[in-house]
Amino acid sequence: MQLQLPEPGADAQSASHTLQQLIAGEIAAAGGWISFERYMDLALYAPQVGYYSGGSAKLGKEGDFTTAPEISPLYGATLAHLAAEVIAASPEVDNVLLEFGAGTGKLARDILSELQLREALPRKYFIVEISAQLRAQQQATLAAFASVVEWLDALPESFSGVVVGNEVLDAMPVRLAVKAAEGWLERGVACDAQGRLRFEDRAVADLPVAQIPDADELPQGYLTELAPVAIGFMHTLGRMLARGAGGLAILPDYGFPAAEYYLLDRDQGTLMCHYRHHAHPDPFYWPGLQDITAHVDFTAMAVAAVEEGAEVLAYTSQGAFLLNAGIGELLLRTSPEDSLRYLPLANGMQKLISPAEMGELFKVLAIGKNVEWPARMLRHDRTHRL
Structure with missing residues (x-):
């Protein structure tokens, strides 16, 4: 399939060729095949040349996609409003916030600006960011709040406070599984005779198909x-909250509960690529x-957190979540x-809450421990669908 997309500049093409050589070298060293999870990890996070570790713009008009914080400052203000309410009502929850993967820093700035307006600035606003380029951008964006913002390289062992992870889970590398006549195979990445990247299916021993409900019933x-x-x-997140005195994590992202994720008509998965505001299916x-x-x-995310001692507080659409939290x-x-x-x-606000825009495609999972969760936040709750 020939994609009709904007041509990258010479420097960008050079960086991509460097990454492709790195990937091809790893494929050769591994015997001619790597998992798609490893390929996606390199494509997104390889030092200097991966998508999130390189220097190109990611978000907004000049980037490849737009996130909720880029659409409206009301998004961050609404999360701040809810966080301040939960902290005030929950004696065990410390007045500390932690954001995982903070992008440009705009969400953090909007949250802190709203909390400052409410005279409720947190004692600390931690940011866990693995991209040096994004961390530098965040530091510039958040210069006015330098006294409260602190960067971390990893999640702490325990935490009491409010965690925000906006569109974090969808960017984590995935493995690909395909049903064949002989059972489930892993779809990985190899090189053809010309050195071009291509898919190749292999039988592997550790493919975690237990994540798929009724995996044996799905068609070839x-x-x-x-x-x-x-x-x-x-x-890790569930364990971190369970070890703390009291905490809450809010995780907005696009996805489904397991019963909807593995529908028969979703038989080619959900993998998607974003380049210059064009969505397409070619990861190479x-x-x-x-x-x-x-x-x-x-469902898999909620189960993992609960297994570590956290509790599911809510699961609902982004539209319902924001309206319940007071965006109007x-x-x-x-x-x-x-x-x-x-x-x-x-x-x-209309883009954030409308079912025709982001309001229904995006969901919000909230997990926590020792949290006074506002009753209105359970309107239109869908936890029973998990």
Whole structure:
């Protein structure tokens, strides 16, 4: 399939070729084949040349995709409003926030700006960021809050406070599993005779198909993703919260519960790539210059956290979550008569909550321990679907 997408510049092409040589070298060293999980890890995170570790713009107009914080400051303000309420009502929850994978830093700035407005700045706002390039961008964005922001290289062993992980799980590398006549195979990555990257299926002993409900009943040719990295992250997150006195983690992302993730008509999986605001299915298109994502199996994420001692507080659509958390009231702090300020905010809110935009595609999973969760946040709750 020939993709009709914007051509990258010479420097970007050179960086991609360097990454492709790195990947080809690893494939050769591994005997001619690596898992797709390893390929995705290199494509996104290889030092200097991976998508998230390179220097190109990722978000907004100049990047490849747009996230909720980039659409409207009301998103961060709403999360701040909810976090402050939970902290005030929960004696065991410390006045500390932690964000995992903070992108440009805009969400952190919006959250901290709202908390400052409420005279409720946290004692600390930790950011776990593995990309040096993004960390530098965050430091510039958050210069006004330098006294409270601190960067970490990994999640702490225990934590009491509020954790935010906006679109974190979908960017974690996945394994690909395909049903063949002889059973489940792993779809990995090899090189053809010309050195081009291609898919190749192999039988492996450790493919975790137990994540798939009724895996034996799915038809031959069925392709899907398995998420051991994200599941491992959720075990770590759940354990971190369980070891703390009281904490909450809010995880907005796009995905489904397991019963909807592995439907018969979703037989080619959910893997998707994003390049210059074009979505397409080819993960080998200019490696290092495009994002590669997969939808989240929220059932697997919730189970992993619960196994470590955390509790599922809510699972619902992003639209319902934001409305329950008070985004409408925050919009009305700006007078509709002030159209220059009100209309952009109203349009942004519509994109965030509308079922035709992000409101239904995106879901929010909230997990925690010793948290006073507001009763209104359970309106339209879908935890029973997990």
